[in-house]
Amino acid sequence: MGRYSRVVVKLSGEALAGPTGWGADPESLAQLSDELLSVHELGIELAVVVGGGNYFRGRMAEGWGIGRAEADNIGILGTVMNALMLRGVLTARSESDVRVMTAVPMQSVAEPYIRLRADRHLRRGLIVLLAGGIGQPYVTTDYPAVQRALELEVDALLVAKRGVDGVYDRDPNLDPDAERFTDLTYRKALAAGVKVMDQSAFVLADEQGLLMHVFDVAAVGAMSAICRGEDVGTRIARSV
Numbered sequence: 326m327g328r329y330s331r332v333v334v335k336l337s338g339e340a341l342a343g344p345t346g347w348g349a350d351p352e353s354l355a356q357l358s359d360e361l362l363s364v365h366e367l368g369i370e371l372a373v374v375v376g377g378g379n380y381f382r383g384r385m386a387e388g389w390g391i392g393r394a395e396a397d398n399i400g401i402l403g404t405v406m407n408a409l410m411l412r413g414v415l416t417a418r419s420e421s422d423v424r425v426m427t428a429v430p431m432q433s434v435a436e437p438y439i440r441l442r443a444d445r446h447l448r449r450g451l452i453v454l455l456a457g458g459i460g461q462p463y464v465t466t467d468y469p470a471v472q473r474a475l476e477l478e479v480d481a482l483l484v485a486k487r488g489v490d491g492v493y494d495r496d497p498n499l500d501p502d503a504e505r506f507t508d509l510t511y512r513k514a515l516a517a518g519v520k521v522m523d524q525s526a527f528v529l530a531d532e533q534g535l536l537m538h539v540f541d542v543a544a545v546g547a548m549s550a551i552c553r554g555e556d557v558g559t560r561i562a563r564s565v
Contacts, residue, residue: 328552329480330369331371331372331447332364332372332479332480332481332483333473333474333477334482335466335467335484336373336376336542338375338377338378338403341357341375347379348380355414357414358415358419360542360547360549362415362418365419367549367553369552370448371452373454374455375404376465376466378403401460404457405427408425408435409425412424424454426439426455426456428457428458428460438457440477443477459472465523468523470526471535481535482537483538483540483551483552484539485541486539487541487543491540491559507556509560510564511527511528511531535563536561536562536563539559540559544557
């Protein structure tokens with residue numbers, strides 16, 4: 326058993342795409358599944374919010390001649406595709422019962438997201454994959470990740486990032502002397518212009534006192550290490 330009893334993991338669509346950043350990569354899906362299962366095997370109740378940027382992103386709308394609302398709806402469907410693929414891999418690699426719940430009703434492929442039902446699934450030891458964001462355009466999956474974490478009363482939100490192992494004082498890809506924060510408050514993160522998540526997600530997390538860990542999705546064992554109490558990545562807490 327780790328230091329947390331229930332967590333939400335935020336996975337971007339790009340994390341499922343692997344090095345190409347587009348579509349779905351079998352090796353990345355397998356590695357992510359093993360990481361999630363390692364957390365679940367600690368006896369921790371686990372929910373996952375899945376992004377869809379590996380299929381379509383709102384900022385692509387202008388280049389395609391598609392309105393932002395339409396583009397975001399396409400992205401919402403992308404999150405459902407990712408959740409279904411992730412469920413398939415998780416069930417193929419374990420005996421775990423995995424449920425997909427969507428903010429947009431899709432009764433033939435997934436359960437509708439109902440907070441109390443999701444809570445019951447988690448209490449019974451099921452892994453819950455949360456897709457569809459909040460079911461509305463103009464919102465990335467960052468905000469729903471914080472919202473679902475609060476609704477489900479988790480101990481922490483684990484934010485898996487691709488290509489960076491935490492929050493830095495400067496862009497580590499441009500400045501090799503950039504220093505990684507071990508601990509940070511949301512207020513300091515906002516003041517520094519940290520772009521790990523949408524500002525609206527940071528503000529909500531700060532207001533409600535949600536604990537967040539930012540780490541490298543490609544780091545083997547990082548998820549379970551955080552849940553066991555190790556200092557991996559950056560820990561972001563309520564401003565004081």
